[in-house]
Amino acid sequence: MDKVVIIMPAYKEAVNIKKMIPELFDNIFPKIEKAQMHLLVMNDFGPDGKDDGTGDIVKDYQRKYENLHLVEHEKQGLGWAYVRGMKYAVEKLQADAVMEMDADGQHPPRFVKPMVDAYLNGADYVVGSRYIPGGSIPKEWGASRKAMSYFGNLFIRMVWLKFSLHDVTTGFRLTKVKGVLDKIDLENLRELERFAYKVDLLYQSIKNAKKIKEVPLEFAPRIEEKSKFNKKEMIATFKTAIILGIKDKQKFIKFGTVGFIGYLVNASGLFLFTKAEAPGWLAWAGSTELAIISNFIINNLWTFKEQKITGLKKWISKFLQFNLTSIGALLIQTIFGSFSDHLFGSQYRQLALPFIIVFLVLPYNYFMYNVVIWKAWKLKGKKKNS
Ligand SMILES: Nc1nc2c(ncn2[C@@H]2O[C@H](COP(=O)(O)OP(=O)(O)OP(=O)(O)O)[C@@H](O)[C@H]2O)c(=O)[nH]1
Ligand SMILES: [Mg+2]
Known part of the structure; x- marks a missing residue:
């Protein structure tokens, strides 16, 4: 009992x-x-x-x-x-x-x-x-x-x-x-x-x-x-709640920063591959993979340090999973990008891109990282209780 x-x-x-x-x-x-x-x-x-x-x-x-x-x-x-x-x-x-x-x-x-x-x-x-x-x-x-x-x-x-x-x-x-x-x-x-x-x-x-x-x-x-x-107790309660809330947002800010670093890696990679006269597909795929690697490593060491993945075997399998997640992001961009082309015409692509990234790709990535890759969120408990 x-x-x-x-x-x-x-x-x-x-x-x-x-x-x-x-x-x-x-x-x-x-x-x-x-x-x-x-x-x-x-x-x-x-x-x-x-x-x-x-x-x-x-x-x-x-x-x-x-x-x-x-x-x-x-x-x-x-x-x-x-x-x-x-x-x-x-x-x-x-x-x-x-x-x-x-x-x-x-x-x-x-x-x-x-x-x-x-x-x-x-x-x-x-x-x-x-x-x-x-x-x-x-x-x-x-x-x-x-x-x-x-x-x-x-x-x-x-x-x-x-x-x-x-x-x-x-x-x-x-x-x-x-x-x-x-x-x-x-x-x-x-x-x-x-x-x-x-x-x-x-x-x-x-x-x-x-x-x-x-x-x-x-x-x-x-x-x-x-x-x-008393009042002091009440103020301390709010203060604590706010600090905890911000701490969580900090994670989101770190995630965004890592994403930006990833973009820089991607851009520099593209530049270097182009300079080395690599074939087009290799320049794109290679530089994108470099960004994926950088995102994975920095997120693991920084954004999700509390859930840090260690051990070679686990690291490799999580890295592969991370690549699959990135394919998901690619699909989202392709599908919604084409949809936007269809709706508004391709002249609006430059406008559509940030929307797709901010409202679809980032939430998707953040969700997948928290739930699948680093498992910082436990969704089951939260769902059941709503
Ligand atoms: N052991 C211990 N118990 C405490 C301490 N401070 C409060 N308590 C106990 O914690 C419980 C909650 O404290 P209360 O004073 O009732 O606080 P509250 O319920 O928020 O306020 P009220 O609605 O006015 O009763 C009570 O059982 C208190 O005796 C403490 O420093 N040590
Ligand atoms: Mg009481």
Whole structure:
């Protein structure tokens, strides 16, 4: 049976954790028959070495509930509490999946089961979503907090061009360890001392996940105690999201630059072959192949360095695949070029060419490089979730 560990960070949550633990163990976990459920409370104490009693409450319950775990640490920030919790869940508890869940009742325990069910049905990343039918944000919130949450979330989706996922700032999530969590360099996530770690962790998770599922979440208002969220946390969240978004565009810029270098190689090759009085076909084919070689090598070392192809055998087979991809681009140009000749006449060729390149060839190449050659995008998971 799969082991699911709920990681619950707590900082001064004595009143809430007292209700949360028996609710989960007595009412929720028994209904989840097909997974072994554990709760790991990550309790942080202040610089004086003291907490508000949260730790003692958990220790008391540990006598009653076998699958209840406690790790305590000096407060370092929310992200670090989760990173420590995830490492503990994987290394010490041998978790198959971990869940992120708040201690203050905002993630109502009744939503745990649908999340675990989605995982048991094959999803490797499950997102508790407030912005799909059935999900909601607290009615009690003022108009400005509501607007901030809704538009903030929408803004990040636009920056990331990620419309298939409706809630990118939620803190209620389930992540499969194998293939998703174990691929993430947790200690090097951005803003670990803040709430903003959440957007980076989600960003890295959706890159690795093959089947993402959104489950509705009715986000409740905090029951008791004080909120630790503030403006600074919010600004850091946007900043992180924007940096991540730009980083992705950087890849596109690199891809474009490599394409331009390829053009220069092609042109110089053509010039040299012509000067050497090579036959026409050889001049064209030879210089084009030189450009293909340059594109492949530089993209491999630079644009897709995170997915770099190494090893001679793999390198050669990928290079052949890359050549085939280039034939695809050639076909696109030939077909759409002739189509444009037919529609507008050949006098408009010089105008048609940049259009075909920008709107068809570049997207095609970028897509093929990301999906087929370097496999930076995992399409399956994204499609299924839309
Ligand atoms: N261990 C640990 N837990 C933290 C820390 N900061 C926040 N938490 C916990 O993280 C969860 C989310 O924090 P909240 O203060 O509820 O933040 P929020 O839900 O965005 O804001 P509210 O809607 O006002 O509750 C709660 O369970 C907190 O106790 C921290 O530094 N260390
Ligand atoms: Mg809260």
